[in-house]
Amino acid sequence: MHKIESKNVNFYYGENQALHDISLSMKTNTVTALIGPSGCGKSTYLRLLNRMNDLIDNTQMSGSILIDGNDIYAKNTNVDDLRKNVGMVFQKPNPFPKTIYENVAYGLRVNGITDKKLIEERVITSIEQVALWDEVKDKLKKSAFELSGGQQQRLCIARALAIKPSVLLMDEPTSALDPISTSKIEELIYELKNKYTIVIVTHNMQQAGRISDTTAFFYMGELIEHDTTKTIFTKPAIKQTEDYITGRFG
């Protein structure tokens, strides 16, 4: 069974159709890379998976998206619970103006966890999970803004992991980072794959090639091709995909 299954998804910003009939499925504990030129709809699609687009006025969606077999756009879906299960990491590191500790504890607190011991335990494991513990263990009470960009992004990943999601959405998580921080996050994604189903939007072809199991190519709001990363990068079935990957357009 697929972890995430979208069927005939159309999405509109006002009059403007951003996604055309997207049907895309992802298996449990895999990394799926969404690639394509800017404005192709890959971020829009990603943000549909945790209903982040609900925040935008005057949008419309049709089709269905199932996660673990449940329609996340069904009327009885609790959006807060959905987002707890489907974590998200954003393009620019966006820690809260709070301490490092409180940043990670935030998700636990808003989800009603009050047991201090449990919170502390989860904060520590989450920070360890993103290999940040050694760097921040002495300054947990300091502002998260004192960390470097790469550290902040890993903190944001830790923050997402703390509430134990099963899916992790990443919207160009390394585009604002230097190469060393980027490689750290790529390693991290590789490890996290064992436990989480990861969907990552990236503009970096090499990155997609390095970390993903399957790759989906979006163009002009349509899903052109979705296959294993190996196939997409070596013998794509469609000419457009090949042109994009080899850098002939986009």
Next chain:
Amino acid sequence: MKTNLKQIKEKVIESILMLSSAATSITVILIVFFLFIEGAGVFSKKPIEDGFLLAVAADNPVKKLEPSQIKDIFDQKIKNWKEVGGKDEAIVLFRTSDISQYYTDEELGENFEYFPAKINELIAKTPGIVAFFSDKYKAKDFKGRELDIDRIKVFEFLSGEEWFPTAQPIAQMGVKPLIYGTLWVSFGAILLALPIGLAAAIYLSEIAKKRTRSLLKPLIELLAGIPSVVYGFFGLVVIVPLIQSLFNLPVGETALAGSVVLAIMALPTIITISEDAMRNTPRAMKEASLALGASQWQTIYKVVIPYSASGITAGAILGIGRAIGETMAVLMVTGNAAVIPKSFLAPVRTIPATIAAELGEAPNGGLHYEALFALGCILFLITFGINMLVEMVTNKQSHKKH
């Protein structure tokens, strides 16, 4: 040649700009200077009406009295000279109108031409007398002694509990009831306006759809443009009768009425400034919170409100600032009784309302006139303090962001 002309042009523009700012600053400084010079006059004058005097018998050992003592004497709270450090002698009060108790009209003459002589005589033969009369009735061979009166002290001015600047013989210049009145009305206003304003700001910035917002926002901003006298009129016609019937009061012109009107007037300031602050919360922060499974409400009070706290504070303080300085609307609805209010349902009088109501009847340069300027100084200091507070709060905010 051409560059030269350009340079001259720029110099001219530069000096015009400099002059405008210099003119503005100088005007502000002059106004404040003028206010304080005029206001200080009240502390250098005797609190007795110009051209009047208080006289006692020549052998009365009491030389000088404080304004409050004189008031108590004329209110007959002090009845014996020994209470103010004199001999054991009952105090006999004399006002000009009391003359008929001692002398007949014939004795005073057709045009009161014997008035000075008679007063002189009366003072000479009444050891316990204290006489208040116009100095045009002071005889040339005056046998009594003019009583010296202490000037009003700053502390007395601030802590005095009675405001009656036209009282005779001694003007009562206690501003405490007016300060209290101002603070009560403003405090009540902020108590009413802050929750409503905050609620409206949250609704507008976080919940309302774009279209609702674009309809409501200009409407709220329109509130700020309504002349205050119109608010006063509205308060007088709608709120005052409402309060009167709601609380079953003899009159509806109360501190509460003033607070309600001021709250309505402060709302646009509070709403606009806090809403702007809330909308400045980065979208990334809100999305981060929501993506962690926080509900919209959790996001509002855990992310949006803390992030915009200093903006909200600034809005609230500016709202109070407007409320404290507001004159017309308050004057119209608060009943204007210069007494220390015991409840929100009692009439009060604020500082600005006092200045507006009394300046017209205060003789230019007189004690009353100067007392009103001193009130202006107090008001200035309060609002100045408030502005400093806003400055500090908003500075803190800009530190936080960088």
